[in-house]
Amino acid sequence: MDPRRLDYTGEGIGEDELLATPYAQVRAWVDAAVARSSSAPDVVEPLAAAVATVDAEGRPNVRTVLLRFLDERGPGFVTALTSTKGREIADNPRVAAGLTWPAMYRAVRFRGVAVELDRDEVAEYWRSRPWGSRISAWASQQSQPVSSRAQLEAAARARAEQFPDHGGADDVPVPDFWGGYRVVCDEVELWGGRRDRLHDRIVYRRVGEGDLGDALSWEVSRRQP
Template identity: 65%
Template sequence: MTGDRIDYEGDGLAEADLADNPYDQVTAWVDAAVARQQDLGDVPEPAALSVATVDEDGRPDVRTVLMRFLDPRGPGFVTNLASTKGRQLRAHPAVAASLTWPSMFRAVRFRGSAEEIPEAEVTAYFRQRPWGARISAWASAQSQPVGSREDLEAAFAGYAERYPDHGGATDVPVPPEWGAFRIVPDRVEFWGGRRNRLHDRLVFTREGTGDLADAGAWRVTRLQP
């Protein structure tokens, strides 16, 4: 593939500007991405998270989801637990993920293990979703074949009739196979693009049992680009 080369005009990331723990740094960059989308509109999905899993043969599998949880325990996302990624993570919890904001010349990489988010947290989040999104969670047997678009829309219509929108948080129950995973990282890398491909790569590597907000649990290393 050929084409015009873009020289990255990002600010990079110096050690002096790095938070003392990965949680504060992630949240600062996510907040900046959200603010830029609101101001300039060139970060259309600030929470788009590419998630890589492995199948039963050890082959990688990657897809993009939306990061719906972020706290000191790690980033998280929702899914049908019977979907491809749900089945893979239950069998092999090793996981990697990344947040990428090309217009800001920034990215964050997570590497660690996945754990299921408790049912109470999943239910609380599900009840905040728009009614249509709750209905689609019932209508879609995620990752399974479907005969046609019409079949999918018919399933949606059927569940919409079963669980009509009355404006309440409990109008639609949580589907039995609907859940969420949290990534518990042992490595978090912050990438900042710079001119001449001399990018900044600062990595937090776990050295203790603390969470993402525990500065004492992490060691920082600079990697060559």
């Protein structure tokens, strides 16, 4: 018997527990994960999300980003628009994303279309980032090859000299090549782990034009695990 095999002891989720809208339900789970991360060591990065795209040949790519936006319009993240994910989204905006909290026996899966964030929204978030994070965004040609760690650090030092830290939100301007995306969802799935791998999968599927806060735009169903 594999000593690493665990029996999931989560409470799962039932249809009678669902909140009024997919947004309300996802927000409740995200907030619970964030709250647990502040008091327990088993949820280290509650906003870490896997985002999957496909390249021009239809080959999938997946990477981890941090969820920086979540409202009725959908989940969102920031990135260099010139990165691999940015280029692939430009060619094919259909994406999937997932949040997973193993210690809580919960996961959320999103499927939909990535839409570029409004520049005002990008700028507002950019100003909230620490100075060092803003410098790194300028220094990194995201997804491009680099000869060494030393070259990357030299680029960061050059940008730090260009945009010195005066303690202000506008010390470092927003690069034109930097932005983000929101996933406009067609489907949202909630996964709740249970014993003997008989897990719960509750799915919201779009049937109307409303956002995640519009209950009438979503049909709820259960899938087998």
